[in-house]
Amino acid sequence: MERLAWALAGAVALVAALPATAQTRPDQQSFLTLYKELVETNTTLSAGSCTDAAAKVAARLEDANYPARDVTLFAAPGHPKEGGVVAILPGSDPAAKPILLLAHIDVVEANRADWARDPFRLVEEGGYYYGRGTADDKSMAAIWADALIRFRQTGYHPKRTVKLALTCGEETTFAFNGAAWLTRNRPALIAAEFALNEGGGGRYGDDGKPELLAIQVGEKAAQNYTFATTGPGGHSSQPTSDNAIYDLADALKAVQGYDFPVRFTDTTRAFFTAMAQDRKGTPPLLAEAIRRLLADPQDAEAAALLDRDKTFRATLRTTCVATLLAAGHAENALPQRATANVNCRIFPGETVAGTLAKLKDLAGPKVTVTANAPIRPTAIPPALDPQVLGPAKAVAARYFPGVPILPLMSTGATDGVFFESIGIPVYGAPGLMFDADGNGMHGLNERIGVKALFEGRDYLFDLVKAYAG
Incomplete structure (x- = not known):
């Protein structure tokens, strides 16, 4: 602002x-x-x-x-x-x-x-x-x-x-x-x-x-993480399976496919409760899904229905998304390095370190994941x-x-x-x-x-x- x-x-x-x-x-x-x-x-x-x-x-x-x-x-x-x-x-x-x-x-x-x-x-x-x-x-x-x-x-x-x-x-x-x-x-x-x-x-x-x-x-806490991977490089006419770009892409696809667990604060519980009661503005199927998820945050079917609304999805959990990419050093060379920025919006009460641990698990051993400075408070x-x-x-x-x-x-x-x-x-x-x-x-x-x-x-x-x- x-x-x-x-x-x-x-x-x-x-x-x-x-x-x-x-x-x-x-x-x-x-x-x-x-x-x-x-x-x-x-x-x-x-x-x-x-x-x-x-x-x-x-x-x-x-x-x-x-x-x-x-x-x-x-x-x-x-x-x-x-x-x-x-x-x-x-x-x-x-x-x-x-x-x-x-x-x-x-x-x-x-x-x-x-x-x-x-x-x-x-x-x-x-x-x-x-x-x-x-x-x-x-x-x-x-x-x-x-x-x-x-x-x-x-x-x-x-x-x-x-x-x-x-x-x-x-x-x-x-x-x-x-x-x-x-x-x-x-x-x-x-x-x-x-x-x-x-x-x-x-x-x-x-x-x-x-x-x-x-x-x-x-509110959520904003935190950026760097995904980085390296490879031996070499001539592009003789590609190998050891490719920094592919390794990074696999890690980012793993982040894309992962949904952090559904969480509620007193505020989000009150918000969704009000949405479920608004029969005029909330479709009955969605209102029922909200009530189910409030009763059981692990109800995957109810969560999937709410996830169709991007605002609801972001309100229910920590989210992480790739926002920047950099890779390679020449058009005719195998990449020696590939990096990406992953921007996370961390749910209240969850920590930068805990989110880092999950991202490392998703990225696998070939990709290094670090939390970027500045590191925001929980x-x-x-x-x-x-x-x-x-x-x-x-x-x-x-x-x-x-x-x-x-x-x-x-x-x-x-x-x-x-x-x-x-x-x-x-x-x-x-x-x-x-x-x-x-x-x-x-x-x-x-x-x-x-x-x-x-x-x-x-x-x-x-x-x-x-x-x-």
Whole structure:
């Protein structure tokens, strides 16, 4: 997800350049100015700077009368462009544990030649805002920072301390990760009873109306493994059975053919239970298969029925898939080396080492399998805490009356896994609505609905107040 940055300087000029349908409330216009600046700050790993974005956020917070002691800019040596910012709004009750608002401000790469519009210019068109990061994750980063600014400007005094952490590196595996750095080096700075993060949200139906809200309660841990094999090589005119490419291919086919065991967390059990009870939206045969699998996770026939849906399949187990290949050194030579990257999404509670052991068993003796750095922590599923889920549902009932809200486990991964590793449960907040196609996140022409953005902003603002007291 992406990082958020905005500066007060130049605000008048930015307001003049806003899209023609800018919202009418003064606080909405102010937010849109911030959001525009954030989207138009390039924070890709190749050419951008999260540090610049974080500094702009800090400047806006300080202009809203946050003292310097409550705004912390950070960057690790050797990573001058991958910094972040932490801000604190102190609460009035020292016995009440803080809450943490988490978002990332880095973004996926975007090639201008591939996009219909400049990816680093906020464009409003057809009821959407277009631009890299408009949805992932500068929408949430902007909303959280804007909320802290509004709290200070309106004189709101929460009972519990509200903290904000905007970090870099969520979208890249090998770059510096600000969330990991904070949890290792500044745990007291971001200590909280729980955190609100990306990963939740909602979905519009075909009729354009909200049909479902989701609060993320848990996620998988992402981990890459390298499969490598070698051979003696030789002239391609005299092939032998000792071929590094074939050995690697056999290992990868073994991974493709293996299904990790079905597992449930409290969250996925609650999700599938709700799906089995939804007679309107779930076909009876599928609902029955869900009920069977809930009763017996080893029911292979029921699992096979659910596996026809790729989301269900990924929600039920650890998954591993080949994503990169490299082999050989000449067109007319037998390969001396072949390697592949296998990307695994490890089910909560299962470990990198345990998954490695299974992959080694599948690969066989001719292929070496190693876990790639960085090695992520074991994913720890948060509890279905009514003190977290209750306010989310209560506020949603006001903004999205009649829309069901379900707990779900993300089959992907966010920076939440780092905070959970030090005892801070992380929940993906609902409120921001998306189309069924994913709004181009990580792809071309990323977008978010104008109505969805502003309605989600109001929902999340009230949600934070509901938690903070």
